[in-house]
Amino acid sequence: xxxxxxxxxxxxxxxxxxxxxxxxxxxxxxxxxxxxxxxxxxxxxxxxxxxxxxxxxxxxxxxxxxxxxxxxxxxxxxxxxxxxxxxxxxxxxxxxxxxxxxxxxxxxxxxxxxxxxxxxxxxxxxxxxxxxxxxxxxxxxxxxxxxxxxxxxxxxxxxxxxxxxxxxxxxxxxxxxxxxxxxxxxxxxxxxxxxxxxxxxxxxxxxxxxxxxxxxxxxxxxxxxxxxxxxxxxxxxxxxxxxxxxxxx
Amino acid sequence: xxxxxxxxxxxxxxxxxxxxxxxxxxxxxxxxxxxxxxxxxxxxxxxxxxxxxxxxxxxxxxxxxxxxxxxxxxxxxxxxxxxxxxxxxxxxxxxxxxxxxxxxxxxxxxxxxxxxxxxxxxxxxxxxxxxxxxxxxxxxxxxxxxxxxxxxxxxxxxxxxxxxxxxxxxxxxxxxxxxxxxxxxxxxxxxxxxxxxxxxxxxxxxxxxxxxxxxxxxxxxxxxxxxxxxxxxxxxxxxxxxxxxxxxx
Numbered sequence: 001x002x003x004x005x006x007x008x009x010x011x012x013x014x015x016x017x018x019x020x021x022x023x024x025x026x027x028x029x030x031x032x033x034x035x036x037x038x039x040x041x042x043x044x045x046x047x048x049x050x051x052x053x054x055x056x057x058x059x060x061x062x063x064x065x066x067x068x069x070x071x072x073x074x075x076x077x078x079x080x081x082x083x084x085x086x087x088x089x090x091x092x093x094x095x096x097x098x099x100x101x102x103x104x105x106x107x108x109x110x111x112x113x114x115x116x117x118x119x120x121x122x123x124x125x126x127x128x129x130x131x132x133x134x135x136x137x138x139x140x141x142x143x144x145x146x147x148x149x150x151x152x153x154x155x156x157x158x159x160x161x162x163x164x165x166x167x168x169x170x171x172x173x174x175x176x177x178x179x180x181x182x183x184x185x186x187x188x189x190x191x192x193x194x195x196x197x198x199x200x201x202x203x204x205x206x207x208x209x210x211x212x213x214x215x216x217x218x219x220x221x222x223x224x225x226x227x228x229x230x231x232x233x234x235x236x237x238x239x240x241x242x243x244x245x246x247x248x249x
Numbered sequence: 250x251x252x253x254x255x256x257x258x259x260x261x262x263x264x265x266x267x268x269x270x271x272x273x274x275x276x277x278x279x280x281x282x283x284x285x286x287x288x289x290x291x292x293x294x295x296x297x298x299x300x301x302x303x304x305x306x307x308x309x310x311x312x313x314x315x316x317x318x319x320x321x322x323x324x325x326x327x328x329x330x331x332x333x334x335x336x337x338x339x340x341x342x343x344x345x346x347x348x349x350x351x352x353x354x355x356x357x358x359x360x361x362x363x364x365x366x367x368x369x370x371x372x373x374x375x376x377x378x379x380x381x382x383x384x385x386x387x388x389x390x391x392x393x394x395x396x397x398x399x400x401x402x403x404x405x406x407x408x409x410x411x412x413x414x415x416x417x418x419x420x421x422x423x424x425x426x427x428x429x430x431x432x433x434x435x436x437x438x439x440x441x442x443x444x445x446x447x448x449x450x451x452x453x454x455x456x457x458x459x460x461x462x463x464x465x466x467x468x469x470x471x472x473x474x475x476x477x478x479x480x481x482x483x484x485x486x487x488x489x490x491x492x493x494x495x496x497x498x
Contacts, residue, residue, distance in 0.1 A: 001250070089496040096496065104411035157447070161410035161497035162353035164490050165428045165448030167455065169412070179414045180462075198406070198462055199414030206416065207456030213429075213447055214477055228463055241413050247338040247345065248410035248497050 001211055002027060004221040010042075012049035017141040020221060029223065031148040036227050037138075038208035040220035041109065041127060041156040041171060044134050050126040052079055070095050076110065076124065083108035083126060088249055094159075098249070101130060102240040103171055106159045128154065131172025132235030139174040151175035151229055155205035161248055168209025170201035173236040176229035178202075199239055200229065250460055251276060253470040259291075261298035266390040269470060278472065280397040285476050286387075287457035289469035290358065290376060290405040290420060293383050299375040301328055319344050325359065325373065332357035332375060337498055343408075347498070350379060351489040352420055355408045377403065380421025381484030388423040400424035400478055404454035410497055417458025419450035422485040425478035427451075448488055449478065 004023040010016070020037065024030060059067070059074035063081055067074035071092040081087070084097035088104060099105050109127040128134045135152040142150045154172035159165075170178060178201030208222040243249055253272040259265070269286065273279060308316070308323035312330055316323035320341040330336070333346035337353060348354050358376040377383045384401040391399045403421035408414075419427060427450030457471040492498055 091496060160448075162490055162495060163418070163448060163451065163488050165446040165451065165488065167416075167448050167451045197414040198458075199409075199412060199416050200459060200462070202412065202414065202416045203455040203459035203462075206452040207459060209447075210449060210452035210456060210476075213449070213452075227459075239412050239414065241411055246411060247340060 001207065002029060002223040002225070003211055003215050003219045004223060005219075007043075007219065007221055009218070010046040010220075012046060012051070014047045016043065016047050016138060017145060020142070021145065023221065024223070031142065031146050031150055032225065033149045034151070034225075034227075034229075035148065036151040036153060036176075036204060036224040036229070037142075038153040038155055038204060038222045038224065039138075040212060041131065041154055042125060043220045044128045044131065044154055044172075045125050048128055048134065050128060051123045052126055053121055053123045054079075055121050066090065066095070079124065079126065080108045080110055083110065086249075096159075098243075099127065101127070101132075101171070102237060103158075103169070104249070105156070105171075109156055109158075109171075127156070127171065132174065132237070133172075135172040135174035135235070149175065149231075151227075153201055153205055153208070155209055157209060166209075168202070168205035168207070168212075170199075170205040170236050170239060173201050175231065176201075177232040177234065177238070178236050179238040180230060201236060201239060250456065251278060251472040251474070252460055252464050252468045253472060254468075256292075256468065256470055258467070259295040259469075261295060261300070263296045265292065265296050265387060266394060269391070270394065272470065273472070280391065280395050280399055281474065282398045283400070283474075283476075283478075284397065285400040285402060285425075285453060285473040285478070286391075287402040287404055287453060287471045287473065288387075289461060290380065290403055291374060292469045293377045293380065293403055293421075294374050297377055297383065299377060300372045301375055302370055302372045303328075304370050315339065315344070328373065328375065329357045329359055332359065335498075345408075347492075348376065350376070350381075350420070351486060352407075352418070353498070354405070354420075358405055358407075358420075376405070376420065381423065381486070382421075384421040384423035384484070398424065398480075400476075402450055402454055402457070404458055406458060415458075417451070417454035417456070417461075419448075419454040419485050419488060422450050424480065425450075426481040426483065426487070427485050428487040429479060450485060450488060 054075040057075035059078040063074045063078035067077045086098040089096040131154040139152045152174040155168045157166035158169040180198045182196040211222045303324040306324040308327040312327035316326045335347040338345040380403040388401045401423040404417045406415035407418040429447045431445040460471045
């Protein structure tokens with residue numbers, strides 16, 4: 001695993017593909033087919049200009065009612081609700097929602113460290129519109145520019161049920177199967193057990209998240225080389241448990 | 250990150266410290282202070298002889314009532330219950346419990362691929378009695394034999410709420426802070442935000458779990474070198490969300 005060095009601060013409209021290739025060059029690395037690039041969600045959101053300005057947000061009745069219960073600005077609550085399909089839990093400080101892209105995420109991934117310092121017109125950063133689309137686009141661009149078929153993970157730090165602290169989770173993938181079936185074992189009665197599945201994309205997202213956290217400065221891209229993954233055109237949807245099968249919604 | 254090569258099949262009473270040092274030697278590696286060793290739970294359990302024989306288990310009334318609802322052998326259900334403080338959810342195939350060591354875990358971590366092939370007297374493998382104690386003991390032994398202060402993680406593959414597939418989680422740690430506070434940012438009103446905490450032990454457990462899954466043969470120990478961790482005598486308890494603070498119990 002390599003942290004891509006000297007990655008610039010990303011601005012709306014930036015060419016992330018170009019940033020990646022320049023940074024790789026600084027590290028004397030060149031891409032290879034099969035490489036995995038893990039990108040922090042925030043740089044995708046910034047490149048895609050997913051800023052929202054609170055002064056432009058008109059809170060709905062639902063947001064106005066929810067805001068005091070969660071101790072948040074009603075305009076921020078409105079943004080969280082508009083990014084989500086369903087509120088799953090709430091308490092002061094946090095609204096846990098099913099994001100409209102499917103994953104369960106605190107505050108729709110919005111209000112972590114993304115508040116602008118401009119007090120007159122504060123802004124927040126939303127998650128990418130569709131991280132699987134963003135991942136696929138980047139994969140396609142890298143293929144066009146380098147000839148290499150690269151796997152992409154867009155990761156975000158996510159809170160979990162039952163456990164303190166965040167861990168990296170994959171909110172977008174391209175190029176590989178994010179969920180891998182293990183060969184079933186037999187149970188006590190010699191019947192095959194329920195299929196065991198491993199969320200390899202989440203494990204890689206967590207590994208990269210650890211690496212990003214270890215860097216002294218912002219290090220939003222990690223290269224993983226040598227991982228054996230199953231090529232696939234599917235995105236990250238397989239990682240999301242169907243609502244009807246979810247005991248915790 | 251290095252997979253320790255040619256790690257032997259572990260038997261009850263085995264000296265894991267010795268196995269680790271021999272395997273490191275085969276890889277031409279020697280331990281350094283600050284290294285992290287991540288060990289799969291199953292080798293700790295095997296070394297500690299945490300086998301349970303179903304023929305020796307007498308199911309309680311609660312186990313007899315629960316067994317048909319979860320489609321499991323009542324004796325296995327009895328073991329799951331006796332390893333747990335509380336049943337949190339259930340459905341056919343799975344009982345999600347709070348393990349008596351605190352973490353929420355499907356089937357108390359018991360019935361994955363641990364069923365013996367001896368049909369006359371089937372056995373299963375329980376989690377270590379206390380993985381923090383096991384981790385600390387191994388750390389102490391390695392210190393005594395090598396002079397190096399090594400960090401230990403005992404990992405297990407765990408199902409999660411909301412997401413398909415398992416990911417590595419830390420059920421025991423020694424030597425370092427498993428949960429790290431980030432420096433707080435200010436919120437919209439220039440108040441410090443809730444402290445952000447990162448579950449570094451779980452991120453490393455997930456990374457190692459990915460590595461273990463990549464190996465062609467059993468690879469139950471991974472060495473992580475160069476991680477910056479905060480030395481601490483605390484175990485893994487900080488990773489467990491207090492019941493009163495948990496919205497999903």
